Amino acid sequence: MNEFDKAICLVVRNIPAGHVMSYGEVARAAGFPRHARLVAKAMTRAEMPLPWHRVVKSNRQIAFPKGSVAYREQLARLREEGLVLRNGRVIGGSQDLDRLLWDMSNGG
DNA sequence: GCCTTGACGAGAA
C-alpha cells in the first residue's frame, strides 16, 4: 500500500451511504487531483472491502460496462442505499429522494 | 525508452 492507496481508501471509506463521489472528486479529496485514473487501481489494490460502489464517473454514471457483473452489483448496491438510478446514472440522492416523495405526496 | 491500456475529466462543437 502506497500513501496514495491509503489516502484513496480513506476517502472512499468516508463516503456516506446514499452518496456518491466521482473518481476525480475522490482523487482531489485524497490530495492527488491528477490521479483520477488511478483511483480504481488503488481500490482494487485495497485488501479490505471498500464501498467502491459509491464511486462513479464525474457525470454520475456507473463506470463499468453495462451488462457486466460489477455493473449490476454497483447498481443494486446503490439502489439498496436509496439512490435513484436511470439508465445506469444516478439521478438523485437520499435527501433528494425524500424531497421527491414528499413533493409527490403533497403536490401530486 | 516507446507504445498501449485503463472502473477518468474537462472543454468544445
Added chain:
DNA sequence: GTTCTCGCCAAGG
C-alpha cells in the same frame, strides 16, 4: 443531450 478531442498518470509488454 451526444460526440470528439486532448490531458492526465501509472502499469505492462
